[in-house]
Amino acid sequence: MDPHDDEEMAKIQKELETNGSAAAAAKIQTYLDEQDNIQLNIAITGESGSGKSSFVNAFRGIHNRDKERAAPTGVTETTTDPTPYPHPNHPNVTLWDLPGIGTTKFPADEYLKKVEFERFDFFIIISADRFRENDVKLAQEIQKMKKKFYFVHSKIDHNIRDEEETQGSEFNEEETLKEIREDCIQGKSEVRWIFTNSPQVFLVASRKLHLYDFPLLEKTLEEELPAHKKHVLLLALPNVSLEIIIKKKEALQARIKYRASLSALGAAVPVPGLSFDADMVMIAATIRQYQVTFGLDSASLQRLAQTAGLPLDELRAVMSSPLAGKEINKDLIIKVLCSSVTFVSLTAAEEGSRFIPFFGIPAAMTLSFVSTYTTLNMFLNMLADDSQKVFKKALVNTPVIS
Known part of the structure; x- marks a missing residue:
């Protein structure tokens, strides 16, 4: 168990002993609400035309052609002010599309001040080719402010395609990727210094996040964030690997x-x-949260189908749980649970135990805990399995098209 969890459970136990069950329940609910509303602000920056907006869209599972929710993309600078793009399923996670470094309105030496760097948890600096002097200046300033930053080389799929066309039968993807990494940091001594003293360059294709280095970037971000922010990031990350x-x-x-x-x-x-009745309402709400986190709600599946270039029905067809393609509500949960002998037995025992003198209520509490714990684990396993099947269908077995 996480040490923080040990501490929190001890506080809840103390509240129960001191002020009773209602106060302890209120404390638990407050804790869960606080965890669900922790804010995470991610800054996406780089020179004009580097692919910042496409990265913002891909991270949020939004297609570039989604006119309502996508950050606008183009060959010229389309971002003129820091623009927030909340995650569609986790609105407490916001990606900020920042203006290009070194523009007239945002000169490099005033950049961090003008974009109000204090509000960001970390920076992702994006380049479509070599990292430039402005990128290095920004990284150095971020270091001074004791913030984390990560270099991302975008549009790597374009580079690979171009090299394959040029080299023909002699093309070697592994060697090409190695050369691109090395070429990113060539140039002035300041550029080489910052890469010697910072994390690696992550090679990313925004339209094919499951390929190249995005899974490694996810892992690095998760490992380096504080524990309370790590949980928030993890739930909002796109499903680009079975590991995530x-x-x-x-x-x-x-x-x-x-x-x-x-x-x-x-x-x-x-x-x-x-x-x-209270348990069924709570369980249904929790399972809806699971469904959204795994990207299995209707809106998320539609976005994935658009990105993967697949009919929505093909994604739904691989899901095998009784929740697949259905709206989660109390009635559906009860219907599924009624087929579980374990659940029916526990529920009957809980209700029956209430009539036992002295020991009835403690017994009912224990049985309720076991029943809810078992039920939520069962549904969580179902949805995680469906999520893995959808991932394999959309991103592994089917080429991603733009």
């Missing part, structure tokens, strides 16, 4: 004990049926 889906599952799983504790505390109220 597994990590999302683990992160969501770590929160189940809090939901189950809420259920147990609700069972302390000696009113038959009340705990069950």
